[in-house]
Amino acid sequence: MSVIYILWLRELKRYTRSRVQLIASLGQPVMYLLALGFGLGPVFQKAGGGSYLQFIAPGVIGMTVLFSSIFSGLGLLWDRQFGFLKETLVAPVPRLQIMIGRTLGGATVAVLQGLLVTVVCVIAGFRPVHPAMIPLALGFMMLIATVFAGLGVAIGSSLQDMQGFQLIMNFLVMPIFFLSGALFPLDGLPKLLVAVTMVDPLSYGIDGMRAVLLGNAHFGGMIDLEVLVAVASVFIVFGAYRFSKIEI
Amino acid sequence: MIRVQNLVKTFGTFTAVDDVSFEVAEGEIFAFLGPNGAGKTTTIKMLTTLLKPTSGSIELDGLNPEVKQNEARQRFGIVFQDPSLDQDQTAWENMELHGVLYHVPHKVRRQRTEELLKQFELWERRKDLVKTFSGGMKRRLEIARGFLHTPKILFLDEPTLGLDPQSRNQLWSHVKKVNETERVTVFLTTHYMDEADRVAHRVGVIDHGKLVAQGTPQAIKEQTGTASLEEAFLKLTGSTIRDESAGSADQMRQFASMWKGGKR
Numbered sequence: 001m002s003v004i005y006i007l008w009l010r011e012l013k014r015y016t017r018s019r020v021q022l023i024a025s026l027g028q029p030v031m032y033l034l035a036l037g038f039g040l041g042p043v044f045q046k047a048g049g050g051s052y053l054q055f056i057a058p059g060v061i062g063m064t065v066l067f068s069s070i071f072s073g074l075g076l077l078w079d080r081q082f083g084f085l086k087e088t089l090v091a092p093v094p095r096l097q098i099m100i101g102r103t104l105g106g107a108t109v110a111v112l113q114g115l116l117v118t119v120v121c122v123i124a125g126f127r128p129v130h131p132a133m134i135p136l137a138l139g140f141m142m143l144i145a146t147v148f149a150g151l152g153v154a155i156g157s158s159l160q161d162m163q164g165f166q167l168i169m170n171f172l173v174m175p176i177f178f179l180s181g182a183l184f185p186l187d188g189l190p191k192l193l194v195a196v197t198m199v200d201p202l203s204y205g206i207d208g209m210r211a212v213l214l215g216n217a218h219f220g221g222m223i224d225l226e227v228l229v230a231v232a233s234v235f236i237v238f239g240a241y242r243f244s245k246i247e248i
Numbered sequence: 249m250i251r252v253q254n255l256v257k258t259f260g261t262f263t264a265v266d267d268v269s270f271e272v273a274e275g276e277i278f279a280f281l282g283p284n285g286a287g288k289t290t291t292i293k294m295l296t297t298l299l300k301p302t303s304g305s306i307e308l309d310g311l312n313p314e315v316k317q318n319e320a321r322q323r324f325g326i327v328f329q330d331p332s333l334d335q336d337q338t339a340w341e342n343m344e345l346h347g348v349l350y351h352v353p354h355k356v357r358r359q360r361t362e363e364l365l366k367q368f369e370l371w372e373r374r375k376d377l378v379k380t381f382s383g384g385m386k387r388r389l390e391i392a393r394g395f396l397h398t399p400k401i402l403f404l405d406e407p408t409l410g411l412d413p414q415s416r417n418q419l420w421s422h423v424k425k426v427n428e429t430e431r432v433t434v435f436l437t438t439h440y441m442d443e444a445d446r447v448a449h450r451v452g453v454i455d456h457g458k459l460v461a462q463g464t465p466q467a468i469k470e471q472t473g474t475a476s477l478e479e480a481f482l483k484l485t486g487s488t489i490r491d492e493s494a495g496s497a498d499q500m501r502q503f504a505s506m507w508k509g510g511k512r
Contacts, residue, residue, distance in 0.1 A: 002348070003348060003349060006344070006345055006348040006349075007345075010334065010337065010345065013336070013337065013341075014336050017336060018336075082331070082335060083328060083330045083331045083332035083333070084332055084333065084334045084335075085332075086298065086328055086332045087332045087333075087334075087346070087349075088349065089298060090296050090297060090298060090321055090326055091321065091346075091349035091350060092317075092318040092319070092320075092321035092322040092349075092350060092351070093318065093349055093351075094318075247298065247299055247300075248293065248298050248299075
């Protein structure tokens with residue numbers, strides 16, 4: 001059994017054993033889906049945007065994957081607080097393997113959450129235009145999860161305690177979500193906002209999912225794919241670097 | 249087995265460990281004693297590769313842990329001052345994870361896990377999540393886990409902290425047994441002088457980062473003209489109460505880390 005596999009498995013076990021976490025993680029996406037999807041639906045339709053529920057569903061799925069993956073990376077802080085991190089840091093294995101195991105585990109959990117929310121979206125009335133493309137949407141979920149699990153590990157390796165968590169939540173995670181085009185179309189935005197959405201990796205993730213599930217994209221499916229692969233590589237390397245520097 | 253020469257660790261302008269040298273022979277139980285914030289944990293962290301020394305040298309079973317880090321890590325086990333178990337996994341799973349991290353082959357891992365869990369009286373609870381365990385059980389599991397990969401050296405950083413006398417007594421019995429049967433070298437820190445007197449072959453006393461005495465418990469008592477190790481300890485380190493929060497060293501480290509971009 002490899003080090004990467006057992007650390008991946010650990011993340012999965014933690015997720016499946018925590019029913020509270022599982023249920024709680026569905027609360028926010030469901031709220032966005034119902035409150036915004038149905039609440040703003042008529043306005044969106046009147047403005048000629050079509051079904052808002054159809055539009056927002058990939059955004060809500062992307063949001064779920066974003067939160068879950070970045071929090072799994074930040075779970076390092078939890079392990080630091082409760083001591084388990086030390087057990088892995090003194091082990092005779094390269095830290096890169098530990099980081100990859102954790103990141104893959106966190107990314108897998110995030111994709112599972114995303115799939116769960118996809119089912120909720122379908123129950124709520126979301127209908128993919130091309131159901132055969134769902135495996136491609138899964139691919140985009142995996143990429144979003146890898147990008148943000150890597151970023152989460154990098155941040156988790158740099159913070160010393162849970163006090164910085166709120167800061168990250170307010171000034172990084174929420175802006176990433178709100179500026180990604182998850183809730184609004186990216187066409188016709190002010191120039192400054194266009195620039196910001198273009199540097200937000202989640203914009204490409206959600207755009208990619210819209211491309212494969214709804215058949216329309218702002219940037220284009222291939223560009224989304226290329227950008228996400230590039231950013232995922234950068235964040236994995238950055239996360240691995242920060243992780244290698246941890247001292248307890 | 250353990251050779252430390254002129255070891256120094258500084259955090260900014262604060263010197264946590266100041267020119268410390270000692271040796272621990274194979275199969276020996278060595279107690280490293282000192283008041284709060286004296287430098288015990290910092291020394292253990294350097295010995296176990298969690299911190300890089302500012303200067304000086306360390307040798308573990310003939311290896312320089314700075315150069316051959318993973319080989320050195322394979323040779324020791326450690327029980328930290330604070331718990332380091334995964335509370336959301338069972339006792340068995342914690343052992344399994346440790347075994348994989350330390351490259352213990354599958355068959356040996358299962359066999360040794362069973363052996364150790366039985367020895368440390370945790371076999372019946374092997375399928376229970378660690379978060380349901382008492383403090384004593386968690387400690388026993390940590391020590392059992394530390395032995396899983398058959399280390400040559402075992403570091404115990406205040407392993408009996410917060411345990412009742414029964415659990416402490418049982419824990420030391422286990423440690424002594426493994427020390428005798430498997431010839432494991434034990435490097436421990438404790439605040440309980442009677443334990444150090446009873447268990448350790450030799451002790452070292454550190455204060456303000458400097459090693460102020462080392463020898464057998466009897467030799468230290470004779471050297472200080474005292475009847476017990478506790479009296480000898482107080483004579484060597486003074487009776488002033490130290491900073492209970494151990495904040496001086498930790499705060500200096502945190503302060504230094506702020507200027508090093510989060511490096512600790």
